[in-house]
Amino acid sequence: LFSALINSISECDLLVYVHPANDLECRLPPGLQEIHANRRIAVVISKIDRPDAQPDSVGEVLREHGFVGDILRVCSLQPESVAQVRRQLGLNCGSAA
Secondary structure (H helix, E strand, O other), X not given: OHHXXXXXXXXXXXXXXXXXXXXXXXXXXXXXXXXXXXXXXXXXXXXXXXXXXXXXXXXXXXXXXXXXXXXXXXXOOOHHHHHHHHHHOOOOOOOOO
């Protein structure tokens, strides 16, 4: 699926990498960030509400794998955290009228 992922990236302006707060292993394929270095990449740590969540440690792991810039945190059970991530990414948070 790596080649399908690379082809999909070529059509995107913004890549959002979502990583759970309870997983200290980065599974992003090596070199993926360099293939399309001109793309905006955002990182979101999810599941920050879990009892086994380690968002600070996960953030360090992601930095070690080359992620720069803000690392956002989200809990799907907290709608405001989702809305905040959408705002920070410049996505429309309003509903269709």
